[in-house]
Amino acid sequence: MIKDNQKLLNRLHVVIDALVIIFSYTAAWYLRFKSGIFELDPWFLSLQEYMKALLIIVPGYLILYYAFQLYTPKRVQGRRYEAWHIIQANTIGLMAYILILYLTKQSDFSRTMFFVFFCVNVFSEVTVRNIIREGLRNMRKKGYNQKHILLIGYSRAAEQYIDRILSNPEWGYIVRGILADNKPRGTEYRGIKVLGRVENLTIILPQNKLDEIAITLGLAEYHKLEHIVSMCEKSGVHTKFIPDYNNIIPTKPYTEDLLGLPVINIRHVPLSNALNAFSKRCVDLFGAIVALILFSPVMAVVSVIIKATSPGPLIFRQERIGLQNKPFPMYKFRSMVVQDAASEKAKWTVQNDPRVTPIGKFIRKTSIDELPQLFNVLKGDMSLVGPRPERPQFVEKFREEIPRYMVKHQVRPGLTGWAQVNGYRGDTSIRKRIEHDLYYIENWTLGFDFKILFLTFFKGFVNKNAY
Structure with a gap:
């Protein structure tokens, strides 16, 4: 049923895309020649003449959409x-x-109109697809268009997969149960029961009531993998493999083809690429300069208040660990009374900490105390976006307690990060913070950075966990 629904949806999607392309093309013609926004040529081709080009544009664009995987299921895309x-x-x-217009010497067609078409079509496609996405997700939340899944193997991967499915009902997945040899029948996790042993697949698969099988074997059972895959492929049911070593490999592993032998690289850091690192550094420099200009009035006012209300230096310098485990002085507006180095290193700041000054409470809560770190960004010690740096004594502590903790030092630390916009700041779970930091490191793109900066304005400035 799901397969039939998906085929129908894909066909409907193609028709909708064709209509969107025609609408965008027509709208671009009116914007170019009838809106008065652009200077009008003494003569121009009629809409009918332009519409003839759609015989090439519509099928051409639909083929491009297919090539760019725009007709894949939207459940988790x-x-x-x-x-x-x-x-x-x-x-x-x-x-x-x-290029076609140039090669065929079609000088009568307006190039400006095609740039307008590009902008209108991108906007229209993104809007329409998000409307479709929300409609499908609402349907799935109400119990329609569900995909029935059976898990093979009880492991950490199975539990994590169930957690994500139950947390996202809009995906439309229903886990019918688990087949496992390492747990007795009736064992339950969040309402999902172990139905029997793995060999029960030979009874369940012929019934043809499943849309998908997810293999979630534990590491100790991987010797069964070939046999299970063989059974699943004979049934024709779509099968996917969820490895039980996601705490070892990245979410997007970098694979190589060694003469037909797949080789998985354990760690892929996009920022190790020189072009990616250069692009990010350019954004950091531009962003830091703009931010310093925008926030200079705020920084000036805060500087005056700090000096007037509390004796001591304006800027607090604290050693943190950055890129490639190298220490650097991180700058902050001073928010505490002056204290000796031993006292300052002794403990975290706690709620109602007597060391925090009255103005310090406000600037810590609103993250204004972090603004001097824009100078760290200019110096190259930090980036606008990245994992937050820690003090040396905590780095030594966490590197022994938390697996993969030191991976965060493969990139520059940041003013804000994926963990911070997801609420993991201050006195929160350090393990959750590292999970988010690692996800950012392994999935970095400039677009991801811009998303985090955007979310920072809504989620990152006011910190309920800052004391």
């Missing part, structure tokens, strides 16, 4: 990646069409 693929497909479409 991210909005950001879908929007990026739409932009890529439209960019190639625009370049190809302008």
